[in-house]
Amino acid sequence: MDSLAARSGSRRDQRPLKKRLADASAPYLYSAPALILIVTVMLVPLVLGISYAFRDIQLLNPFSGGFIGLDHFKTLSQDQNFYRALKNTLWWTGWSVLLQFIFGLILALLLDKPFYGRAIVQALVFLPWAVPSFLAGLNWAWLFNPVVGPIPHWLFALGLMSEPSNILSDPHLSMWGPIIANVWWGIPFFAITLLAALQAIPRDLYEAASIDGAGPVQRFLSITLPFLAPTIAITVLLRTVWISNFADLIIVMTNGGPADRSQIVASYIFTQAFKRLDFGYASAIALVLLVLLITYSMLIVILRQWLLSKD
């Protein structure tokens, strides 16, 4: 026994240093390619993007590029357009998510009932989701345009408008154009996910409840809603982050106008970067948006943990 231990001990000592080094680093070497790939693909652009926020980068000015510290953020804190964009973002996100959710839920409830031709209707309902957002934006821009589109004329005929005009060029209403397009475009997302959740509810629970004396409203409140709650929470959360970042429709339909009245933070970033070609300032705004969204997500995660621990 003693000699065995001594021998194995001496053998470990005899292992050359090079070999020991190689053994110790083997796991890192094996995972290195994947790690390097992830770092370059994910972290480098992020760090670079963040670094722009502290530099003066203007595409048309070859002498720009210097480090300017917090100057962009100082400007930003006094930028009234930014504050309006921030308020518009809340408005845009809140109404879009709320209306998408309500209509999506109604649609899902309707599609959950069996009827003749349901499969075809389901397929049709999910169509808007497949339309590219730029195409959807263009389409709705035309629909709202009194020269080529019918909507202003309908609103006029209904007495909702004093003359057939374009709401996209009305400073007080322009925000609603992209919101309506966004609602149309995003309903299928909620309908699909909520329908899947609805179909996972065991039918005999509804039967038990109706025997227990529950009418349709009570069944909805005491069975459907509790079952949908987790799905509602996760989809609303996802869509909130997503929509607050989603500038395509606004860019295409109003371009943030008239006079920045329909600008949200995401579209304001786009405008700063690609219209005014001030990448540094755009990055600074993006950084603020990032911090806001991370804060929001953290709050939700904490809320979720709290709800789970309470259960």
Place this chain on the structure above:
Amino acid sequence: MASIDISNIRKSYGIHPVLHGIDLEIKDGEFVVLVGPSGCGKSTLLRMIAGLEAVTDGEIRIAGKRVNDLAPKDRDIAMVFQSYALYPHMSVAKNMSYSLRLRKTAKEKIASVVASAAGKLGLDPLMERRPKALSGGQRQRVAMGRAIVREPKAFLFDEPLSNLDARLREQMRAEIKKLHQDLGATSIYVTHDQIEAMTLADRIVAMHGGIIQQVGSPLELYDNPANLFVAGFIGSPGMNFFEGRYMASGETANFALTGGMALPLGGTANLADGSRATLGIRPEHVALGAEGLDVLKATVDLVEPTGFGIIVHLKLGPVAFKAFTLDRRFLGMHGEVNVRLPVGNLHFFDEAGRKV
């Protein structure tokens, strides 16, 4: 509590008929068991009584009142589902009180009714748990509790014990029976398990292919099955059947088994001479090791001890049948054995399968 009258009920899914005219009168306080093989339409009938399926034709009356077009919630019945259908997001107490809360019953009344039901079912320590934290047997109890708090006109059970293991099933069966003795509520119980039917029922309704085959007390069905289906379905191990031809000869008769052997019958049966018929005898009536002139020589195929008794698989020529005995001397049996089929225990069925 109430009587339930079912007259000429029919049900079709599309063009596919499932129930072909069911007539049944259930008396106030009676425990009726619908029994039959899977797919015979028991659940469909029960769900029509509950109001979960539309009635294609016919009439259902509860306490004399026609309920065909009444919603389930207005029929004042309670139902226990095979899956229990407990509300997963509600505690046991909330599950049990749901129907009372919907009816806006006073809080104190709910508390006392739920507590007394929980006491009856031994659920007291579990009241704050969610269904997913309960065992199968406990869930079953909660489902029962949810039904009894309401004191409904009738209880409907759809195979409530089939998801439990054998021991628990036996125990719950006894509890359901005791509960019925205490509450005396009209109950309709659906099962495919004939033992459950035999042990629980005041009256058994045997169904097959959407038609009632026989209605009667458990022992009536056991001793005097109306047809081949009931004879074969009730009893375990099942009744033995022999195909053959009835041969009358004056005061006595023979039964010529298909395969050549002839069974001397002590007397005559109500069958035409030479007509095809089926002879039935329950395994426990087959007398093993008999002596005398009227014995038959059978070969032993297999011996199955059940602990309680012994099931002996026998062959009479090519025809297989079973005997059941409590006598352990037959455990090591092999080769040939004398059997007698006592005439008093024979059942005859005509070509259409009707008892004669």
